[in-house]
Amino acid sequence: MKNPDPLVPPLVIAVDGPAASGKGTIAKALARHYALPFMDTGKLYRACGLAVRLAGHDPYDADAATRAARTIDTALLSDPDLMSSLNSDYASIVSSHPAVRAALFETQRAFAQAPGGAVLDGRDIGTVIAPDAPAKLFVTAAPLVRAARRHAELMNRGADQPLADVLADIEARDARDSGRSAAPLTRAADAALLDTSDLGIDAAVGQAIRLVEEALARRGQHSA
Ligand SMILES: Nc1ncnc2c1ncn2[C@@H]1O[C@H](COP(=O)(O)OP(=O)(O)OP(=O)(O)O)[C@@H](O)[C@H]1O
Numbered sequence: 245m246k247n248p249d250p251l252v253p254p255l256v257i258a259v260d261g262p263a264a265s266g267k268g269t270i271a272k273a274l275a276r277h278y279a280l281p282f283m284d285t286g287k288l289y290r291a292c293g294l295a296v297r298l299a300g301h302d303p304y305d306a307d308a309a310t311r312a313a314r315t316i317d318t319a320l321l322s323d324p325d326l327m328s329s330l331n332s333d334y335a336s337i338v339s340s341h342p343a344v345r346a347a348l349f350e351t352q353r354a355f356a357q358a359p360g361g362a363v364l365d366g367r368d369i370g371t372v373i374a375p376d377a378p379a380k381l382f383v384t385a386a387p388l389v390r391a392a393r394r395h396a397e398l399m400n401r402g403a404d405q406p407l408a409d410v411l412a413d414i415e416a417r418d419a420r421d422s423g424r425s426a427a428p429l430t431r432a433a434d435a436a437l438l439d440t441s442d443l444g445i446d447a448a449v450g451q452a453i454r455l456v457e458e459a460l461a462r463r464g465q466h467s468a
């Protein structure tokens with residue numbers, strides 16, 4: 245990261261959206277473009293879900309999930325099973341417990357408050373973790389487009405899951421994430437919408453940079 249200029253307000257970019265919408269791809273590209281640190285907050289919930297699974301607990305057991313969230317084992321962040329479909333489900337279930345979200349809040353808030361700014365992607369970055377972020381994106385795409393992209397990704401990784409199952413998983417996760425009472429997935433009122441259904445990765449990243457620049461210009465803020 246560049247040395248933060250004390251005269252330039254920190255550039256915090258909040259990127260939210262439903263499962264497999266491409267928000268991680270876009271957030272990582274924005275972090276590279278603006279030379280900012282990046283956090284994939286979904287990995288924290290995935291690590292919590294995986295810890296619950298490995299301990300043989302029920303993800304609906306709020307006490308077990310909260311204990312796991314309070315003692316996240318960082319080794320789990322690079323576990324090959326972290327990104328599996330089964331673990332996506334566990335992550336989505338444990339993330340609905342308010343105490344789990346509370347346990348993971350400070351790590352994310354501290355990251356978002358880095359002196360020079362940061363890019364975070366997740367479900368509640370623009371609404372809860374960094375509500376004052378000067379630039380917010382809500383990235384989405386049609387469910388079938390998202391499922392096809394995730395399906396291709398899983399095939400590349402050697403996981404052979406039918407497209408219809410991938411679609412059903414994504415829709416179930418979105419419904420759970422949007423329907424929960426604690427920090428549900430929702431577009432912040434001041435987040436720019438970016439639908440990538442008809443955009444390739446380069447075009448989507450180009451649009452994202454343009455939307456960030458527009459948000460900064462509206463606030464009279466410029467990227468350093
Ligand atoms: N605009 C795009 N065009 C084609 N493929 C894309 C596009 N954006 C992302 N992808 C691909 O779609 C898949 C999902 O993207 P990504 O992991 O960025 O989504 P995500 O929203 O962060 O997912 P998750 O919610 O599971 O963390 C990846 O394989 C990625 O390479």
Ligand SMILES: Nc1ccn([C@@H]2O[C@H](COP(=O)(O)O)[C@@H](O)[C@H]2O)c(=O)n1
Nearest residue numbers: 285286289335336339366367368417421
């Ligand atoms: N800020 C966040 C990030 C993630 N979640 C939950 O974790 C699941 C996995 O996240 P991915 O981004 O890796 O898909 C997701 O389905 C959410 O349930 C969250 O609640 N808040």
